[in-house]
Amino acid sequence: MTDYLPQEILDGLEAARKADLRKNSRLRVHVGEQVFRVLRFWDGGFALDAEDAPHLRGLVDLYSGGRHLYQCLIVASAEDDGEMVYEFKRNTAAVDQAPLDFARDETAPVALIGRD
Template sequence: MLESLPKEVRDGLDAARKRDERRKSRLRVKVGEAAFKVLRFWDDGFALDAGLSPAKLRGLVDVYDGSRHTFQCLIVASSIEDGELLCDFKRVTAVADRAALDFWRDENAPVGYLTGPKRN
């Protein structure tokens, strides 16, 4: 259907679609001090706007949802297709807000202990 439209109209529609995707997305990738909006995110990768991001992206990056740090990803490959930088990652790790426990916590354990009145 879009093939019958003039090239200028198709380019305008593509630009409007990309602008709308950038506006809707809250996810962003942070590499050092630079941050880039995520256009799409799937199980083993994500897409960035190729015009606003580096030509190749590899290594460990942080993914934020607004101001909340959500993932750390290890990018192993990136390629440019249709104006998008497609990044595939080998590992994605959810970021926890507290340190992992190094002991087993019983579900029925008391929260605290009450002591009786002090005797002299």
């Protein structure tokens, strides 16, 4: 058995792998008006397609579909196998309301009922 494959086949396999990662990933990185699809995501960072992604640095927002997941401070660390790899300096979960600075009473009323 031989371990040699022609370069055209290797290029086709790599293109198919990237297309599959793009299709299955819902994660997106928003940098101002620009949006990039995330190929891979892990605890310490994420990877974008090297053809599309610039050397990003600074504050970006990470979305899953339309849901804001994280606000991240990133730095481009390396280019590996056609992917641009970014590492988190800070990764903060996005919330839709301000945090409370006091303990809320469990028996407190939720709303006021008006008089008619």
